[in-house]
Amino acid sequence: LLFVLCHGLLQFSQLLYSAYFKSIITTIEQRYGLSSYSSGTISSLHEVSNSVLIVFVSYFGTRVHRPRVIGIGGLLMAVSATMLSLPHFLSQPYEYDSVLHSKNRQDLCKLQGNASDHGCGQDDSRRLADTNNLWFLMASAQLLFGVGSVPIQPFGISYIDDFAGAGNSPLYIAILFAVSVFGPAIGYLLGSVVLQIYVDVDTEQEVRHGDPRWVGAWWMGLLITACCLVLTSIPYFFFPRTMPADESDMKDDFKEPDVSLLDFLKLFPRMFVRLLLSPLFLMLVLAQCCFSSVIAGLATFLNKFLERQYGASPVYSSLLVGAVNLPAVAVGMLGGGVIMKRAGLTLKTIPRFSVALLTTSTLLCVPLFFMGCPTQxxxxxxxxxxxxxxxxxxxxxxxxxxxxxxxxxxxxxxxxxxxxxxxxxxxxxxxxxxxxxxxxxxxxxxxxxxxxNGCPHFLLPVILVMSLAALIACLTHNPLYMMVLRSVASEEKSFAIGIQFLLMRLLAWLPAPALFGTAIDTSCIWWKRVCGKKFSCGYYDNNILRNRYMGLQVGYKVMGVFLLVLLGRKAQRMQEYCLEKRPEGLL
Structure with a gap:
């Protein structure tokens, strides 16, 4: 139980970090002049290193000291969080156009005969250099974070499953997810607190909070999350490699045939292709990729959408996402598990159940296209x-x-x-x-x-409609996950889950933020410029922004529902792997 608590806290810190980083993305964009495409790419870069290494995790499962590897992973994530905050300390203080403080008051109209453009000053060239350094540092930090997060879930869950005894394992894993569910919500709330502090703490400033030039202390929360990660990683170095558990269970587990790494890599493509040729598994995972892409787009850019569309401050939008939207998602996921247990959904009824709920959720998004107003x-x-x-x-x-x-x-x-x-x-x-x-x-x-902005009265209704749509969609999360387990033979189960996560990373979590970022960038009508180069976007066409951002989400949902309809028709003709024979199928 102690291990379960430690693991819950480490996963909590990991999710705290990811969510906090997403809540400050718009601030980093503004401070360093990134486009939404760039910030979307940076926010999903950790999936690259994660996807490359996750294959080996399934091989090294029981051959390493799992708690220690998890501890090292946690410390790597803490290092990457510290690296992410470095651009703040390495770049010059934040400067904004102002009449009271700038040296020559170039912000006012000085009447001269001809319009001369001030060339590229030293400050401007340094700002561009800062942006390039930021790219390099943040990309390396995100890749390192991906490496650190590889062992956490697979090793942690398998360790709990091996040593928890037969009956307790589902309960422990439920406790684990319940503890870590609060991570994202608290990450966004931390963002809303920290962004109220001005970015350069030690300078006096004339911009007030809510001014378009205001930049909050985005780096502060990264140092806080780094501390959390260090504190939650240390206990792992004191757990034994194996724990006393039911003797009968253990003998079976450790009689694994000793396959060499080379043989494993030769076997891998064959098993991979065999799984992909199972149409049920493939359609299911593709449908899940569609819904995960929606979640990725929301997680990364919902803040920005609320700020631009309804004039919410970064602080208030983070607060709304953390206090309204994410709890709705958590309730939906838990509700899905309860329905699954109570209603006893089968392989044939899960697709119908999911199609009904997801269609409702998609229809709820339609009014959002009309809730907004044009750019001032x-x-x-x-x-x-x-x-x-x-x-x-x-x-x-x-x-x-x-x-x-x-x-x-x-x-x-x-x-x-x-x-x-x-x-x-x-x-x-x-x-x-x-x-x-x-x-x-x-x-x-x-x-x-x-x-x-003419639209602040829409802000709360929009966030409530979005949260309701998210809650309804998340009710299907658990049933669809169970369906993956039931659509493959039991000896391929762990491999199938690994492949499912790999495909979801490559097809959803990696490309979706960049795709949503591109959709947002194409609705920009005026770019800020430094030395003649595009900096960040100053003004968006709000109607195009709303239609593209919401349209991309609805498009993904419609694709997913279509795949599930096909899946339902296919499942009607399939025999189900019977659950009564295999008690472990419930997990």
Missing amino acids: KVSDVNPSSPLECYANCSCPSSAFNPVCGSDGIEYVSPCHAGCTNFTRDPNNTLRLYTSCRCVSGGQSHARPASCP
Whole structure:
């Protein structure tokens, strides 16, 4: 039981780390000017090293000191979490366009005869160098994280299964998942706390929380998760290689034929092809890949979607995902297990049950296409005709400091609004930009910060509808998982689960975030630029963003439902591996 608790805590820390990293992705994008495609790729890179090594885990199963290997894996993950926070300490302090602090006030309109573009300054070239270093560091850290996370689940579960005694194993594994389920939710909540602190803790700043230029202390949570991983890995070095268990069970387990690694690698492709030629197994795993892709897209970019579409701050969107969406997923998964046990679903009824629930879940997503509003009017961006009024203001092309004119139109910076002056409050914070030549109407002034988003009233209904759809879809998680176990012969069970995870990584968890990122990037209508290179996206076309992001999810779900319908028809004609003969089939 002690091992189960330790393992639950380590898995909890691992999921805490993954979820926290996903909750700060939009902040890292903004700080280092990444596109969504790049951040999506970075967030799924750990699947590469994981997929390569997972094959060997099934071979080395009982031949190594499992608890120690798990402990080493945990320490590797802690190292990778620390590496991820390094870009913050290696790059120069975060700089933003500002009138009060910048050296030559280039954010205001300085009337000159001709519009000159400020060349590529030293600061700008350093910002680009920082972004390139970040790519290298974060990619290496994610690959290392993948290596560290390989032994955790397979070794942990097999160790518990070997030494728990016949009746206790399902209970222990249920406890394990129950403990680790809270990891992701707490990861997002940690994100929402940390992002309220300004990124450079030791400097005073004029941007307030909620300003589009605000960047939270994303690196702080990474150091916290690294500490958790170290603390939960240490106990593993004190567990024995084997524990006393039922003698009868043990003799069977350790009589494994000793296959050499070379023979194993020769056998592997043959078994792999045999599994893939089983149409039932293949359709099932492909259907699961479709649903996993939806989860990957939601986990990585739901924050960003809520921020851009409904004007939620990064803090509030992380809070909503952690407090509403993820608990709904956990309830769905547990509910699926209960239904499976109570209703006694069979190989023939699982596809029907799943199709009914997943169709409902897909239909719930349809209203989301209409819950949103277009991008606010931004001068120069939509409509994208440059205005004459700031033509001789010599505005830098990299300026990004949104202001909201008194005419209700947003401008990319005070310079683009043609403002030549500003007023302060008594406590030296900026109040208004004045005498703005591009702002029409009597009072030609502009407020710092973006114009208010027209859609905040949709935010809660959207998150509730999404959570309900997720809850209904997750009820099928456990039954579909059981169906994989029942569609293969019992001696191939562990191999089949390994292949299922491998295919889900390669076909869903790896490509999906990059695909969703590309869909988000294609809806960008104005990129920030540094030294003439694209930095991160400044403005999206909200309608296209919503239709592409939701459309990709619905497309995946429809594909999955279609595969399950085919599967159901195929299962009608199949005989089931009878469960009564094999008690271990329940696990």
